[in-house]
Every structure is written in structure tokens, then in C-alpha cells.
Amino acid sequence: MTSLHAAALRAAAAFACLVLATSAPAQGTAAPAKPAQVAKPAAKAAKPPRVPLLVEPRAIDLIKAASARLAAAKAMSFAAIVDIEYPSKLGPPLAYPVRYDVAMQRPDKLRVLQNGAGAANEFYFDGKLMMAYVPEAHLVAVADAPPTIEAALKMASDKAAIYYPFMDLLLPDPYAVMTNKVLHAFYIGPSGAVGGVPTEAVAWATNDVFIQMWVGTEDKLPRRIRAMFANDPLKLRHDMQLSNWQIDPSHAADTFASAKAQTAPRIPFAKPVAVPPPPGSKPAPKAAKPTNAAPSPKTP
Secondary structure, three states, rough: HHHHHHHOOOHHHHHHOOOOOOHOOOOOOOOOOOOOOOOOOOOOOOOOOOOOOOOOHHHHHHHHHHHHHHHOOOOOEEEEEEEEEEOOOOOOEEEEEEEEEEEEEEOOEEEEEEEEEOOEEEEEEEEOEEEEEEEEOEEEEEEEOOOHHHHHHHHHHHHHHOOOOHHHHHOOOOHHHHOOOOOOOEEEEEEEEEEEEEEEEEEEEOOOOOEEEEOOOOOEEEEEEEEEOOOOOOOOEEEEEEEEEEEHHHHHOOOOOOHHOOOEEEEEOOOOOOOOOOOOOOOOOOOOOOOOOOOOOOOO
């Protein structure tokens, strides 16, 4: 065996010993480390402190003054432009404005002309009958009515799902309805940017709704009302601007009736329901699935 061959054998043996020494577990060494413990979940975030109940007399006085101004009116008319938000597929809500032109005369006369988002429609109440008329379709729903505005509005809501966001303003005691179970009420301050007249702003909250209202400084008439409802997970806003106020006007005799509506075909005074397809009709075909996009060319 040459010295070079012997040196090579010794080097190979040394390498084999090194590999065995590093790969085999050492004898008499410490026990293997324990697996790491799973971290405990973080503690729940503390709830924000509850806002102490606060009802400022100045705020209550302003709400009372506006309510008293409305309750004392024997007749009135006004315009209400209402923005109601609805969720969109993109996330931010969409606003749908609707205009209502309102005329009322206590205790048993009301007319509401509605246009904007959705089909234009008209509502008439004369103390004996209620009529809901859709001019475009020339159809009318008619029902015997109770003798007061508040009872007629409740019946219209119960029977036909007719609801107006200004209904509280027409009631005999708006204050009792608007501040029912009030928890917070505070005076915000003056504003000259609402309704073209000097106003004062007030806000109040119950367990159900948070409301902000701007009231005319001189005439004590509501000029704008915003609301957010506690049980709405999306926190959508409802905004109503009030203008063209007339208190105790002399309404014409034909204000609370419509000759055109009386000639229209009648339909049930009931909640709207989806119209079922005619018997024997086939369901609409499903939309075709989009074709797959052409494959992108392979790169070399």
C-alpha cells in the first residue's frame, strides 16, 4: 500500500467517524426540549365606558317649542325631501331622494303627493275614505277610513305598509312621540346653513334611535331632521329637509280628493306582494355561464 493510498484510507475513515458522531444522538446528554406551549388568546378588549345619562333642559325646551308649534296648527302644508340610504354591492351606501308635498287639516284631512325615487303616487284622506293612487298605472286602492288623521295613518301602515317619515309631525302631540323613553338630550347651538333661515340644533337619543333636529330660531318649525337607528347594523342615515311651511292656510275644498283617482280601476287596499307567474308558464331560463377566457400564451 502506498503512502498516498494509506493517507486516503485514513482520511475516509476520519470523515466516516465525523458523520456518525454528528448524526447519532450523544450519550448522556440532556433530555430533548419540550414543545413550545400554545400562546393564550389575547384578552377581550374592554368595553367602552357607558356614557352617563344627560338630559339638558335647554334641549328639551327646544323640542317642546317645535312640537307645540305643530300641535297648535289647525292646518298646515310643507315639502319634505327625504334622503334614505340603502347598501350597495360596493360597500358605501346609495342615497335615494324622495319628495313629499303635504297638506293637512285637523282632524280628518290629509293629502301626500310623492315623487322621486320609485313610482310617483298620491295619498288622500277625507275623514271617510283613504285612497292610494298611482298615476302612471292609473290604479287606485280605496278603503273606508277612521275619523282622524292619526288613526288613518296607523290603518294605512297596518293594512298597506304605507309609511311616511314625517308622520310624527302630524300627530296631536309630536313631543310625546319623539321623546318617548329619551335617555340623552343636548343643545348643539345655532346654525345659519339650514333652510335659508337662522336655526338652532338639538340632538337626543333613546334606546332605538339617535336624532338631530334643526329648528327655526324665530318660527320654531323643524327645518331638518337626521336619524340613525340602533338596530341597524349598517348604521344607514335618514335625512329629511323641510321647507315651504304654511301654518293655518285656507285649503281649497278639492285639496283632499282627486277626480282622476276616483275614475281609476280599483285594487285591494293591502300590502304589496309579488305577483305569481300565470299557470303553466315556464320559469325564466338561468343566465348562461360566462365562457372561459382564452389561455394566455406560454412563454418560452
